[in-house]
Amino acid sequence: MQQAVRKKVTAPDLRQRGLNYRQKDALWGYALIAIPLIGMLFFVVIPFGMSVYSSFTSWPMGQPIEKAKMVGLKNYVDMFNNKLFWQSLGNTFFYMIGIPIGLAISLILAAAMNRGTRSEKVFRVIYYVPVISSVVAITFVFQQIFNADVGIINEGLRSIGIADPPNWMSHAGYTKWVIIILSVWKGLGSSIILYIAGMQGISRSYYEAAQVDGANWWQTFTRITLPLLMPVTFYLIVTSVIGGAQMYVEPRLMFTGNGPANSTFTTVIHLYDRTFVNSKAGYGSAVAVFLAVIIFILTLIQFKVNGKGDK
């Protein structure tokens, strides 16, 4: 029936263009995939190619790239010899400590919010608010919260007898944790929503069978819920690692410069400062390419690990 209808509609076009049904079908297929492919070509492939090319040049920002002079591997050598670059990379990876912490908290909260109670929706909205809030406003609020003199954290610590509470914003040992707490808190909402969606996609029959077998809550959670949520967890880990490697806004807004002892200096801040502030776009491109390679390798490892888990 469908074929008949299609034939009826497409017959005049086929005659005019001289295309048969298969060719016409393929043409539409190519046309439709061409849209995202062209987009990808212009917004991903060509810019990435230009980044790779410019990483071998001394391209000063503000000048057309075709005028840039080739310098070979100089930018990469400079980058590897730069202690600040390694420090920024170390800080970037340190921030990723927040990923498992955030996932664990999200999972617990999602489980608590997936019990069919009335107040669940209210909590889901509350936890999602930070996701849609302005990061500028959030960082300002966190600056106040962690303020050494008047912040509520230190006020609280003083009220329980800690006379000299930490200077969260000025001590290199604490500043990274401030950023981690902020990032975890801001990201909870979206992880919780995905986990709840994942939990609701698990068939009730598994739980009923476990109940018949006498499994308790913990056994049900660890043997059924957790394994069946692996695709969601995998997705969250991959996207969080990619996002974490690109950490820029929170530390830049929260702290002056690179933070005390460069403790909030991330690789993307290094890239930005070199490229836009100091006009060394060639070096900045080398950092960008190196970061892309690291992200690619990390993602590949995660896919491999996840693949083994599936088997």
Add this chain to the structure above:
Amino acid sequence: MKKLLAVLLTVCMLSTLWAAIAVADEKPTIVVNTFAQEHEKAMYEEVIKQFEEENNCIVDFRVSGDQYWPELEASLTAGNAPDVFYLGLADVRKRVWTGAVAALDDLLDVSTLNTIWPEALNLYKYDAETNTMGEGKIYGLPKDFSAVSMTVNKAIIKKRDAEIKQAVADGILPFYPEIDANGNLPVYTFTEFAELCKILTFEDPTLPETAGSKQVYGTHLWEDFTLPPFIWGAGGEYLNEDATQVLFNSDKFIEGYEGFMKIVELGGSGSSTDETSGYLKFLAGRCAYFPCGTWDVAAFQAIEDDEAVNPGKSWFDFDVAPWPISDSYKDLSIEERQDKWAGRVDSVGFCVSAQSKYPELAAKFAYQMSANEDVQRFLAKKGGQLPNIVAMAEGEYLTDDSYFPETRVVFVRMLQGQNGHRVPTVPTWNALWYSEGFISGVGSVWSYYEKKDAGVQPMSCREYCESIQDNAQQLLQDSIDDMEAMRP
């Protein structure tokens, strides 16, 4: 069918005609892209409205935030620059070499620019033939000629009046922190200023609850913005004269840095090294001395005048003050100290894109904002900037009480050159020798002087300056090499 075709044809013709009329009637539009604080933006909008009426044009005024410079770089790289944009002092050569900016000599009668500060105008002159700044064609007009002095909250001084007077009587301070009867500014040495800050660090129970805390500090300093006046006050420099050598390990530089840290050590400054918390403390009446840019005074004046939150200027009464000087000047009289202090003077200019469709109009706009007397008076009275016009700055700005703050002579002296000093990174191609070479490691010095573990190896000023010298010199050399490589 024929009727339908006729209707379609008529619609097409009418729309074409309408479009043609619209184009014919279209006013010339120039895009102006700047950065500004909210109060500055409101001031400029008023001035721009007048410019649009006078020139029958549209000014598409865009204000960017923190991302101004990268956005500008991106638009210049993409060949899509605004008609008028800000030209940073360190960028003049680069913009000329890349053909991004138009020479204003070809668009304006530049002989009319002799009313504005010659020092400010020279900052935008460049002779491409001889690669000499300060000579040749004019590529920008100063939006302002700004100065950064100290600000003092006199309400705090008043509260510690007895203690300060006692310190003067005991010989700890040579004079009270106010302009004397002969008009001399209260210029302190590093140690004297540290002692003063120590006196001004106290708990103030009279502060309103909105202050957040009752703890008041003498000052709040951070290297990136407030160290240079200490280096200059000690007679030191960041770079040699032709900007080919960093001078971090020179004795005078180290002396200035030690003076800066002495204030941190002896009293006053909060333990936080960041700018934001100090700014908030100052605005809450909890910091006596804080750096003040000429662009800040409108915001400070608004708090001072707000009777509802600051009744009788009880906790905020600001004025401007000079920076401290080397301890080696401790035996000089107050008169002899007047020329020894220095603060940064800076500028950002309006320039015209070489790609502008309306370069004359864009240049006229730049001129209007930079050199028009009425505009300058309007902006200065609003506290947005100092007058660019010399006669106005040295005349009515000082004598007319409708301008503020009271001790604005401090700013004028800086622009006149007696106490002004250019920002150290201006003469270099990039600032990596400073940002990565110097600023990135200063946490070690804070650890040393505050005797607190900040997670980095504590180092004295001397140890730190000597440890970074070679790397900073290499970064400066790289910057020079980059410039030479790009030079046409």
